[in-house]
Amino acid sequence: MKIKHHFFIAFIFFMGIGISSVSCNKSQAMHEQWSDPQIKAGVVKIHGKLNDPRSQIPFLILRFRNLVTLSENIIETQIEEDGSFYFETPIECSVVFSSIYYPGRGSVMIELFFNEDKKVDLSLDTSGKLKIDNITGSSLLTNSDKDNYNSVMERYITFRVNNPELLCEMTPEEYANNEMNMMQVRIDYAMKDAKLSDAGKNFFSNELKLFHLRGTLLQPKERIELICRNNENLHFQEPDILYYTFLKSFYLSNLQYIYCLNYSIMTERLLSEKAFNIPPIANTPVEEWLGRVKATLSDLVGFDTGQFYDLLAANSYAKQFNDEVVPLTEIQKSNIKNYFGDSEISKILLRKNEEVIDLAEKKHAVFVNKTPEVSKEQLMDAIIFKYKNKVVLVDFWATWCSPCLDAMVRIDAIKNQLNDRVIFVYITNGSSPRDIWDKKINSIRGEHYYLKGDEWTYLMESFGFNGIPSYVIFDTKGVKRDVLTGFPGKEEMQAMIEKLLP
DSSP: OBOOGGGHHHHHHHTTOOOOOSOOOGGGTTSOOOOOOOEEEEEEEEEEEEEOTTOOOOEEEEEEEOTTTOOEEEEEEEOOTTSEEEEEEEEEESEEEEEEEETTTEEEEEEEETTOEEEEEEEEOTTSOEEEEEEESOOSSOHHHHHTHHHHHHHHHTOOOSOGGGGGGOOHHHHHHHHHHHHHHHHHHHHTTOOOOHHHHHHHHHHHHHHHIIIIISSHHHHHHHHTTTOTTOOOOOOOGGGGGGGGGGOTTOGGGGGSTTHHHHHHHHHHOGGGOOOOOTTSOHHHHHHHHHHHHHHHHTOSOSHHHHHHHHHHHHHIIIIIOOOOOHHHHHHHHHHHTTSHHHHHHHHHHHHHHHHHHHGGGEEEOOOOSSOTTTHHHHHHHTTTTSEEEEEEOOTTOHHHHHHHHHHHHHHHHHGGGEEEEEEEETTSOHHHHHHHGGGSOEEEEEEOHHHHHHHHHHTTOOBSSEEEEEOTTSOEEEEEESOOOHHHHHHHHHTTOO
16 A cells, blocks of 8 residues: 555565664674663653644654563644643663654654753754754764665665566575675665764664664565565475574674664564464563573574573563553563562653553453455445444544554544543455464454455555545544544644544
8 A cells, every 4th residue: 555655764664674884793883882872761851842833733653662562652742832842751771762844844863861861842844854953861873873764764765676576586594694794785775875873874774784683684584575575486385494594693692783663573573473482471470481592592592591482581571562452461570570680671661651551451452353145336335334423523534544553542532531432443454464463463452354355456446545544533423523644743634533422
């Protein structure tokens, strides 16, 4: 599905499609490095002002990914009449790289420091893109580093590969060798002429390497099948454990990686890699579980101790939180305390557990519906009829659609306020793998439908949609009142719904 152009920069940043630069290995110690980040449970406050008198868009979005709990923080805040705005959010590390996104005007990168109160003044440049005028508080990157972020990132992503169809004919080993060789070429291309500090080069380098690892080298079968989906002769095999010998060259014990947006995405991928067959941590003591993990990974990554493994264990608990919306058992709490003690990881996991308990109590509000057995022309009417006398918001989405998932997080506050006065209906199709969909909807309260391809196509075309997320709002009589593609913001969406309430 196409995603509208004004989502492009935010979509890339939000997916963690990293920053950029030259590869980072032991030979590159010449680049200045920051002190190693520390895992910490803290809070960040951001006060600021946006100078854009022409704008009709009344909100900003702060976005970053959590290191320990793997969840996305997506916080929407209103821009007041005088241009002022305010964010407050918990963080899980001494320094977190994040973005402030202004819909239609792009995003800027800022660093969030443990328990800091930061002041940020924003405006638009001559081309209408968001820029930082002034920022107070701590900073690691130079202004030039931040200014180069979007351009370097876009150059990496848009790098053209000659004859991509050749990938369809490769064995897993040939594919791995090809992508390892191409990684430095792509990074060099992205970095060309970018004015970065030495520390910035090191950071960007780490970021792009992790993006290449998690986006290209891990889960290769899925990527090849996407690239070669029209090749009838594709027979790319699921790789065995020997495929992953390239991991050692990434030096994943390097704590500088923890600064990177793509680090937690990479560790989550590792835990899901089929060839590794890493079991959920469940009620297994942490040390025993790590013993099994190290038996598989230590020879591949080249080390068997360090924070890398502690984070893998924490991330395994996080997958239980995020994929299943299941709180910790008493045995799990005991295992966490026995292994992590009173450390920050322990505090963060137990804090997250309290949130999951609240979500689990609402889990009963997730309803999986059988698609009505009617013609595709009658399908939407049949779905809406089930919810007569209610305002209905229909959300067309997919598990792979980052803007869709972002919008769901932001709209959750509307659900809490409107309670049972509004029905939220979520529609997807076979492009969302069924097993992923089954897990994902556990944290998405509402009515869910999984359509066949022709049903989805008909509805999308009948409403004139050419991308997702897309929405249709019906009033209490089942009359279609609003149709839109792209999330308009929490306040505007709430206003569209509330005007239809009796």
